[in-house]
Amino acid sequence: MNTLWKTISNLLMAPGTSQLFQLGLDLTYPLDPTEHVIAGSPIIVREEEPSSIIAFTLMDSMYRSALQSMYEKAKEEVEAEAEGHSSSVGADTNAAAAAADDETKALSGDLSAALTDIPVTASASNAASDTASDAGIGTGAAIDTKVTVDPNYNSALGAAAINNADSLPPPRSRRDSESSHSDCQEPSLPPANDFVQATSAPPVAASQDAVIERIMLHSPDHHLKFGFTAGQTKFVCKVYYAAQFDALRRCNNCEDSYIESLSRCMGYVASGGKSGSGFLRTRDERFIIKKVQNAESDAFLKFAPFYFEHMYRTYRDVMLTVLAKIFGFCRVSYRNASTGKVVKMSVVIMENVFYERKCQRVFDLKGSERNRMVEETDGNAVLQDENLIKLIRQNPICIRQQTKRHLHDAIWNDTLFLSKMNVMDYSLLVGFDENKKELVVGIVDFIRTFTWDKKLESWVKEAGILGGGGKGPTIVSPKQYKNRFREAMERYFLMVPDKFFVMQDDEEM
Numbered sequence: 001m002n003t004l005w006k007t008i009s010n011l012l013m014a015p016g017t018s019q020l021f022q023l024g025l026d027l028t029y030p031l032d033p034t035e036h037v038i039a040g041s042p043i044i045v046r047e048e049e050p051s052s053i054i055a056f057t058l059m060d061s062m063y064r065s066a067l068q069s070m071y072e073k074a075k076e077e078v079e080a081e082a083e084g085h086s087s088s089v090g091a092d093t094n095a096a097a098a099a100a101d102d103e104t105k106a107l108s109g110d111l112s113a114a115l116t117d118i119p120v121t122a123s124a125s126n127a128a129s130d131t132a133s134d135a136g137i138g139t140g141a142a143i144d145t146k147v148t149v150d151p152n153y154n155s156a157l158g159a160a161a162i163n164n165a166d167s168l169p170p171p172r173s174r175r176d177s178e179s180s181h182s183d184c185q186e187p188s189l190p191p192a193n194d195f196v197q198a199t200s201a202p203p204v205a206a207s208q209d210a211v212i213e214r215i216m217l218h219s220p221d222h223h224l225k226f227g228f229t230a231g232q233t234k235f236v237c238k239v240y241y242a243a244q245f246d247a248l249r250r251c252n253n254c255e256d257s258y259i260e261s262l263s264r265c266m267g268y269v270a271s272g273g274k275s276g277s278g279f280l281r282t283r284d285e286r287f288i289i290k291k292v293q294n295a296e297s298d299a300f301l302k303f304a305p306f307y308f309e310h311m312y313r314t315y316r317d318v319m320l321t322v323l324a325k326i327f328g329f330c331r332v333s334y335r336n337a338s339t340g341k342v343v344k345m346s347v348v349i350m351e352n353v354f355y356e357r358k359c360q361r362v363f364d365l366k367g368s369e370r371n372r373m374v375e376e377t378d379g380n381a382v383l384q385d386e387n388l389i390k391l392i393r394q395n396p397i398c399i400r401q402q403t404k405r406h407l408h409d410a411i412w413n414d415t416l417f418l419s420k421m422n423v424m425d426y427s428l429l430v431g432f433d434e435n436k437k438e439l440v441v442g443i444v445d446f447i448r449t450f451t452w453d454k455k456l457e458s459w460v461k462e463a464g465i466l467g468g469g470g471k472g473p474t475i476v477s478p479k480q481y482k483n484r485f486r487e488a489m490e491r492y493f494l495m496v497p498d499k500f501f502v503m504q505d506d507e508e509m
Helices: 002-013 050-059 061-108 111-117 124-135 159-163 206-218 242-251 255-262 294-316 385-394 401-420 452-462 478-492
Strands: 035-037 044-046 224-230 233-239 265-268 279-282 287-292 326-336 342-351 359-365 397-399 427-433 438-444 493-495
Touching: 044 050, 050 061, 050 233, 050 255, 050 265, 050 279, 050 326, 050 342, 061 206, 061 224, 061 242, 206 242, 206 294, 242 255, 242 294, 242 326, 255 287, 265 287, 287 294, 294 326, 294 342, 294 401, 359 385, 359 478, 385 478, 397 401, 401 438, 401 478, 401 493, 478 493
Parallel strands: 397 493
Antiparallel strands: 035 044, 224 233, 233 326, 265 279, 279 287, 287 342, 326 342, 359 427, 427 438
């Protein structure tokens, strides 16, 4: 098989002017001048498909070696910390045992002297054990960078994913520490007990999880930059937060499919968006590639460490979430010396919420009724809030109790996180999978923070300068946006009892 691949590879690497194609055999060179085969890589780099540059970089041996070094360093740090805790526990245990011996000897003699000379202290070994447990660090176990993932884990809350999971009652009396939260503050994650968590934990060994935790929460912000040349074109790819995104993909068990998918992409027109951003989509439709401007790039670089922590929480604690996950952030550029073409772009790679779904109707919901109506002239149009409100007046969207609770808890967790990050103007994408009779949802567009231009837009709309029929502005503060978003999603999706319905104590008449 390797010999066959080398033969095909050598054939593709031959230039179109090669004598091989001048022998009268009516052979046509199979690749365009902008498509490049590079020895040792199964990825064909295509200038018109920027994702192929990223895929080639992720497959490069130098990149993989650099990434492996980061994992080995994280593994050594975890082992050293575990050994440190073990040594501390052993020393404290010996000290406690010696103190106990002294106390026994003293008690056998003069009881009053023993009570005077021997200090009474808490057990140091117990304190050390609690510290090790809280840090999620094993004591002496071998570390492995492989991650075992719950096969039912899915960010799209379809009915199948919901029905198999345990649930908690909705936190009706829960407050998310809003009293000290201003409309625009320095980002900081809320306390863990502010989030709603599921009742089961993922089946991952503590030693394996410790390396992933170290990478996602405590590793330096390494951005790996690689350059290569193919023909007369020079390529450069910078991978931001290389180790953290790799760990996130391992948590979701999609590293191999991620690279395979990125090897090919095509243009994609995202209906319903007003940001003007360009989009690409992998040809297998698994991932969406969004081109981001400098402002969004800078915002995401600051936002990313908190994003990784939130994603790790959802993975470790099986905390419910509907964020459409971002799996990569890269800067791609190339210059073709023969054509003079220069391309530079920053892109985020995120999951396609509707991958392998057949959704007849798709809605982009923000919880606002201001200019949120789309003419349904095109069957592929992405509808908005006012379209949904018009629809549910005659055909309400009814979901089961357990589905309602999961949706409520996931939106609660994600909006709490985004509000603390000063992020707003995000949307809930909603699709109705007619084949599986499922509701598919995902929160998207959560990179942009609440900046001065958003404040100005909010002020202009509140003043009624741009019209709007007296309805509230689409742009408000992050805290207001969160509250409005939650309230709207509660109204849009109604709970209907079924044979599994259980009435809560506070629901009884």
